[in-house]
Structures are given as structure tokens and as C-alpha cells.
Amino acid sequence: MTTSPRTTAGPLSADAGLLYSDVEDDLRRELRALLTDRCPSADLPARVETGQAHDVGLWTALAGELGVAGLPVPMETGGAGAGWRETAVVLEELGRAAAPVPYLTSSVLATAALLAAGDDRLLPGTAAGDRIAALALPFSSPPDLPFPDTVAHAGGGLTGTVTSVAGALSADLLLVPASGDDGPGLYAVDTAAAGDTVRRTARCSLDLTRPLADVVLHAAPATALVTGDEADRVLRRALITGAALLASEQLGVAQWCLSTTVAYVQERHQFARPVGSFQAVKHRLADLWALVMQARAVARHAAEALDTGTTDLRLEAALAKAFVSEVVVEAAETALQLHGGIGFTWEHPVHLYLKRAKSSALALGTADRHRAALARLVDLPAAEN
Structure with missing residues (x-):
């Protein structure tokens, strides 16, 4: 997917960005056709009773067939090289379908963190949808949240508990804010490699299409992405x-x-x-x-x-x-x-x-x-x- 570059910074004009581009309209049509076929609203009550953390087939179609998992990620890092506007169109259609997929948690929250951190190791897998990531914070966390201190980093591992994390049950990769001797840091935890050092327990959440989980870490091996004020x-x-x-x-x-x-x-x-x-x-x-x-x-x-x-x-x-x-x-x-x-x-x-x-x-x-x-x-x- 290619889009016209939008790199000009500064105040927005009154009508800037309100109209959908031809690319965005085409993307919407493809998404709506896929979701109408794979995720009709009439099937949702039965889907949420399956006990699955997310619809694996639908996620594979979104990431593999349409390639929307990495829209804002640069092409040189394995993404589509589009932008957040196109990502917003995807979210509109997923909201319209109440689709049980980890798009917001992996392709928006976690991807935004990896982009801001300047990561080029974990982004390709996340952008392709091969790896599902989640930001290990309570889903209610606002942007002005003080840096959390519920997880501690010591000896190369993470120990602590994070409650009500959206997308945690599906995640292959957890991005965990933690504090240690070096101050605050954002760390990556591979849930498969971490084994029993990471435990995830489903919570009874209001939204049955987006399950929450408590994440307990006990000396979980972690890789630092950024530390300090960064x-x-x-x-x-x-x-x-x-x-x-x-x-x-x-x-x-x-x-x-x-x-x-x-x-x-x-x-x-x-x-x-x-x-x-x-x-x-x-x-x-x-x-x-x-x-x-x-x-x-x-x-x-x-x-x-x-x-x-x-x-x-x-x-x-x-x-x-x-x-x-x-x-x-x-x-x-x-x-x-x-x-x-x-x-x-x-x-x-x-x-x-x-x-x-x-x-x-x-x-x-x-x-x-x-x-x-x-x-x-x-x-x-x-x-x-």
C-alpha cells in the first residue's frame, strides 16, 4: 500500500484530514467485505462463548491477506509505509464489526511504543502480524499516567504484577514498563521463551470481545528497549x-x-x-x-x-x-x-x-x-x- 506523504508539522487547518482519500476508501471496501464474510455481527454472541482469546482466522486474514497489521510502520522495517490515518480506517471497520482481534493492542499501542523507541528488531514481526504484542499496562491507563512502579527490574529480570491488561492473553510479546536501579525503563518479554516466569490469568471483563488478563512476572527474562526519561x-x-x-x-x-x-x-x-x-x-x-x-x-x-x-x-x-x-x-x-x-x-x-x-x-x-x-x-x- 502506498500513500501520499504527510510530513508537514504544525497547526491543522479547519478541514484538514476530515475527508477520506481514495486509498482509504479502497481500504475500507476491502475490510468491510472481509469482515462481512468472516465476522458478521449475527455470529458474535456465539464467537464470544468459544473461550478463545481472539479470532485466530480473522487475525490471519487481516495481517496476511490485507497486510494491515503494520500500516504505520516504515517499509524498510517490514511495514506498509502508510500512516495512522489508514490505521484509523481499519479501526473504524473493526469497531463496526466489534471484531475480536488484538488490533488496537498490538498494531496501535504496542506498535506506537516500538516506533517511538526506534526499535528495528521487534517491529518486523509485529508489523507482519506474525508476532502479537501487548503493552503491559491496565487498559484504563490514561496518557498522563505517572510512570508505573508495579514491576521491578533487577538482575536482568522483571518481577511484579500488572492487572487488567488488554491483549495479554494473545500476546507473544509483552512490552513492560518497569523501574529499577537505572530508573524507569520499557522492557520486552518474549512470553514463549519466558516460560513459567510469566503467568497470565483471564479476568471477567465487561467487553467479551476484548478480554483482559492479569500478568504476573517472576524474574522474567527481559530485554531493555529504552530507559530513563526516554x-x-x-x-x-x-x-x-x-x-x-x-x-x-x-x-x-x-x-x-x-x-x-x-x-x-x-x-x-x-x-x-x-x-x-x-x-x-x-x-x-x-x-x-x-x-x-x-x-x-x-x-x-x-x-x-x-x-x-x-x-x-x-x-x-x-x-x-x-x-x-x-x-x-x-x-x-x-x-x-x-x-x-x-x-x-x-x-x-x-x-x-x-x-x-x-x-x-x-x-x-x-x-x-x-x-x-x-x-x-x-x-x-x-x-x-
């Missing part, structure tokens, strides 16, 4: 990238909720009329459509900011995550309610989208946490009690 910078960059692009996945979830609900209220009848013909339903869906369109603009702006290297990246990420988190929950709740009785059954997938919406709103910092960060970034004085 480790804090790399970790923060990965979390900012994750928060900015999670908004695109949330946008996909919201789009599915809106389009599926619109289709359903046109088919469902009460009093010999389609439910969608009632004014109250029309108004509610019209309001939701306006919110989803606003969410698209905000999410696209954040993805463009990642590619252009704007100095306001933290602000763009906080704005996107704060706004879209509330839109996606509103969309999922509306979908559940307007589907009526069928929406409350286990057999219908809408409850899985509601759980994805709720869990993603808590992931990588809540809307309130990001609004507080926004206030600090624009020097807005704190409210007086």
Missing part, C-alpha cells in the same frame, strides 16, 4: 496514540449502532405502522446522526494530527477521546432501547456493542479525565467549590 516519553507517546485512535474504533461502533437501529425501526411495526415513522423515534435518531457526524470529524482530526506531527497532539487526543466516548455510549444505549425486547436478548449482538462502548469509554482514560487534561492544556482555571 522510557517515560515512549510510554506517553504510545498512550496518546492509543487514546487518539481508540476514538476511531468508537466511531465505528457508533456507526453500526446507528445504521442497524435505523434499519430495524423501518422493519418493526406497531399499530400497523413502522416504529421509525413515529416522530419521537425520528427525532432521537436524527440527534444521534448529528452526534455521530461530529464524532467522525473529531476522530478524523485526531488521526490526522498523529500523521502530521502537530504540537497539539495531546490536546487533539484528549478532545477526541472525551467527546467520542460519550457519543458511542449514547449510540449503543439508543440502539438497545429502540430494538425493544429483542435488543435485551443474548442472541442479538447489540448487547455486545453496548459492552464494547462502555468498556472503551473507560479505556485509556475516561472522558472526565481527558476533559481535565484539556483544561490544563488550554490553561483553563479549575472550578471553585
Whole structure:
């Protein structure tokens, strides 16, 4: 895949990055065709009962057939040489399908950390999808998180516990923030080579399509990627990238909720009329459509900011995550309610989208946490009690 270069840094124009390019439209069509065939929403309730950490066949198709696992990775490092905008399109479609694959955790969070660290040893395998990576942090961690100290580095090994790690059950590679005599550091742990020194225990998570796990390390062999202040910078960059692009996945979830609900209220009848013909339903869906369109603009702006290297990246990420988190929950709740009785059954997938919406709103910092960060970034004085 090739794209036009986007290397100009600086403030974004009002309409920059909001429109999809021809390459992005082609990518969306290929993804939607694949997901419609391999991951229809009607099959999701059965999929989440299989006990698998992720859909192995779907991941192989995404990484092998479409080659989207390493979109932002340079071609010389085994990637596609595209950008975060194209990655955002993938996340939109995966969100639309609520796809049970470790794309956000491996191809976004972990890949962003490896790119920021300047790694050229682990990136090729991750970019090809042959190796699944995960950033060993609680999934709720916001970008302004102080450097974690729950894992210690001593004698070349890591010891400690990290709770609620997204993608840990699928990971062949864990990127673990740890503190030691040399200060903070980001370390790589090969889970296969580590053997019994790494133990992963599944947690009961709200989102059944994205399982969480507690990771316990006991003198696990590890390789340092970056240490000192650079480790804090790399970790923060990965979390900012994750928060900015999670908004695109949330946008996909919201789009599915809106389009599926619109289709359903046109088919469902009460009093010999389609439910969608009632004014109250029309108004509610019209309001939701306006919110989803606003969410698209905000999410696209954040993805463009990642590619252009704007100095306001933290602000763009906080704005996107704060706004879209509330839109996606509103969309999922509306979908559940307007589907009526069928929406409350286990057999219908809408409850899985509601759980994805709720869990993603808590992931990588809540809307309130990001609004507080926004206030600090624009020097807005704190409210007086």
C-alpha cells in the first residue's frame, strides 16, 4: 500500500484530514467485505462463548491477506509505509464489526511504543502480524499516567504484577514498563521463551470481545528497549496514540449502532405502522446522526494530527477521546432501547456493542479525565467549590 506523504508539522487547518482519500476508501471496501464474510455481527454472541482469546482466522486474514497489521510502520522495517490515518480506517471497520482481534493492542499501542523507541528488531514481526504484542499496562491507563512502579527490574529480570491488561492473553510479546536501579525503563518479554516466569490469568471483563488478563512476572527474562526519561516519553507517546485512535474504533461502533437501529425501526411495526415513522423515534435518531457526524470529524482530526506531527497532539487526543466516548455510549444505549425486547436478548449482538462502548469509554482514560487534561492544556482555571 502506498500513500501520499504527510510530513508537514504544525497547526491543522479547519478541514484538514476530515475527508477520506481514495486509498482509504479502497481500504475500507476491502475490510468491510472481509469482515462481512468472516465476522458478521449475527455470529458474535456465539464467537464470544468459544473461550478463545481472539479470532485466530480473522487475525490471519487481516495481517496476511490485507497486510494491515503494520500500516504505520516504515517499509524498510517490514511495514506498509502508510500512516495512522489508514490505521484509523481499519479501526473504524473493526469497531463496526466489534471484531475480536488484538488490533488496537498490538498494531496501535504496542506498535506506537516500538516506533517511538526506534526499535528495528521487534517491529518486523509485529508489523507482519506474525508476532502479537501487548503493552503491559491496565487498559484504563490514561496518557498522563505517572510512570508505573508495579514491576521491578533487577538482575536482568522483571518481577511484579500488572492487572487488567488488554491483549495479554494473545500476546507473544509483552512490552513492560518497569523501574529499577537505572530508573524507569520499557522492557520486552518474549512470553514463549519466558516460560513459567510469566503467568497470565483471564479476568471477567465487561467487553467479551476484548478480554483482559492479569500478568504476573517472576524474574522474567527481559530485554531493555529504552530507559530513563526516554522510557517515560515512549510510554506517553504510545498512550496518546492509543487514546487518539481508540476514538476511531468508537466511531465505528457508533456507526453500526446507528445504521442497524435505523434499519430495524423501518422493519418493526406497531399499530400497523413502522416504529421509525413515529416522530419521537425520528427525532432521537436524527440527534444521534448529528452526534455521530461530529464524532467522525473529531476522530478524523485526531488521526490526522498523529500523521502530521502537530504540537497539539495531546490536546487533539484528549478532545477526541472525551467527546467520542460519550457519543458511542449514547449510540449503543439508543440502539438497545429502540430494538425493544429483542435488543435485551443474548442472541442479538447489540448487547455486545453496548459492552464494547462502555468498556472503551473507560479505556485509556475516561472522558472526565481527558476533559481535565484539556483544561490544563488550554490553561483553563479549575472550578471553585
